[in-house]
Amino acid sequence: MRIGLLTQWYDPEPGPAALPATLARGLAARGHQVSVLTGFPNYPTGRLPQGWTMTRRRRRVEDGVSVTRVALYPSHDGSAARRMANYASFGASALVNGLSAVRGADAIWVNYSPITIAPPMLAARHALGIPLVCHVADLWPDTLTAGGFAPSHPGIGRVVDAGLHRWCAAMYAASAKVTYISPGVHDVLRDRGVPEHKLAYAPMWAEESTFSPADDATRRLGEQWREGLGIGPEDVLVLYAGALGHAQGLETLIDAAAAVDDPRLRVVVAGSGVAEEALRARAAKTAPAGRILVPGRVPQSQMPVLMAAADVCFVGLAATPLTRITMPSKTQATLAAGKAILVAADGDIRQVVADSGAGWAVGSGDVAGLTGAMRLVCNSGRGGLAARGHGARSHYERHFGLARALDRAEEHLEAARASVR
Template identity: 40%
Template sequence: MKIGIVSQWYPPEPPNIPADLAAELTARGHTVRVLTGFPNYPGGALYEGYRQRWSTVESHNGVTVRRVPLYTSHDSSGLKRAANYLSFAATSAVAATTFLNGADAVYVYLTPATAFAAPALLKALHGIPSVIHVQDVWPDSVTASPLAPRGLAGRAIHRALTAATNQIYRTASAIAVIAPSMRDLLVARGARPEKIRVVLNWANESLFRPVTANADIGRRRRCTFMYAGAMGPFQNVGDSVCAAAAVSDVADLVLVGSGIDEDAARAMAADLKADNVRFLGRRPAEEMAALYAAADFQLVTLRDLPMFRGTIPSKLQAALACGSPVLVSVPGDCAELVEREGVGLACPPEDWRALADRMRQAAKLPPAERAEMSRRAVETYRTRMSLKAGVDAIEEMLEAVS
């Protein structure tokens, strides 16, 4: 097939799903073209070595990639974030009419939802079908953010985004969702159930895999929990710090990454005199597997919001691919999967006391039981979340709609 891929983000930016999909579909004999923006995520500044031009075409291992200009921003300003999303929507839609014309089908990495502008125009002008891979549910992920306005303006934005996203679900020829409950939510919002399929995200398998523990994380003779990733308003890092402070006799917490809530988390650790909480800052992606291996459990946390009951955080796939047992404080599908597959422990979100209890319970597990969790983690990833499993499903969906 001739397949188009639309994603606002693409390597060298972090999201790996679109690039992995493009490479694997090309290896399977398909012709793939990718429409994306100039790299600026997550810092919001244009990557070194790039200069924005209207038509920049690159070739990566047989995949043709066209980059279009966009407003670069990813700070705490809601207006600037909106300008970032909407500018890519506009430039990608214009470019798609020629660059992706003639495609048999288009795959859309649907975050943000505004990335659907180009596929919508292709459908209207040329009848080209699309498969959307919903990564987060709009408008929930927008209006629940502290960046969103409140009051009358907030309600107006919510209504407008609800109408727009519901139209996306109706227009798309097929819908892939990343968790079972997300399917139920989209059906409740008017999407036809027969065109929805659960396709779990996969990890970047070139980076996340079982390795020998040789990274220095300042490990002591206590059970070590690691939180690795963004420290923003949705991740609820503060509860992890509180929980760790309460179990300082048996556990350490190591935080890798950064974000707008990092300073508050550091201040909280200082106020609680939690000397068992350490911040390592951002680390290169190439170091993460070794860092994971140096800890006993990976910590996955999210706030208790309805939109998170139907999502599987990408940190879970990364941890399981590395064979790391997990402790999750996340609502819905993620917690159910962890407990069902026996790959870790779960507790209710936004309850630091429950999280502290689970930390203490995890610290008491014998080494043989942790080793069995690690084995089940790798097996669960390979059978349910791997690159092969995901691309098999998406390829079938693209073939079905073309």
């Protein structure tokens, strides 16, 4: 097939932003002709990486994939205006400068978040006649509200919310298939008018070149990293690595870790974001000295070492209406790395923990529950946690692995192509 991929986020942007590139390369490796329309990389710093220069349009073949990048306003800070300028500028630039990149495709896989991608998406469908698969990774407009970007005035908020719902409805209506990454989203989309025959479950995968069971050399580096932080061979290390924002529920992690009376417990909260300084101050104030370390952002290239060093990885979500149907990408990354998992969240992610047997899960914001779970983590010891990690990897391969994701993507893209024959 000739496959188009429309996404604001793409390699070399790290974390979840890198996953569309994994999909593109995987499809190309299976013999498909893949063309990507994306923006210049600026996540998560809001700045272009060293060596990159913004131009109106740039086309390169990257790992067997034709990648067209178009100019955008780079930003990823806490300003709602600048964040929306980032989103909207890509949508407009992709429409004006990049649409030719997907011309002639048999079907296009659309990473629908943010929904400002609608202009090039709808133009591809209605002007170029290309069928679409709309991949709902973040549910809109709910994501906007949960992120604190909704208007504060109730009347204006209702008008904006209604307009965004109509905007999303147009995107769903234009799509042959609407895929979703968390089981709970199915009912929400159905209730919002998406026909059942369009809906399909397509959970996210992990960047498996980064998140996989460590080899001997990486394990040795992980032990050295632990030693450098003063973490002993019998200590149990809980790792959180990622964005340090308000949505991740990291206050719950810090408060629970501070309350555990087992001296073996060590916690590393690595990353950067708007809550970084507040979390560092909270840890210093509430926890025993050396219990919680907040070292700042760690380069993506070091993630395999951090994962090898960890005994269990934390995934958290603050309590919002969206929490129950959210599946953080850190879930798949943890399972793929073969690590035990510790969760403070509600909804679908807790079912993954139960099904995999890979760890412990409590509700969002449940400090007492998480404190108890951390005691169980310590009592399991490093050996017991490693055994849970083996089960985590097996569950990932059966349900979330890239090979399974590529099978699903091919199936949905072929269904979209067939819908216009």
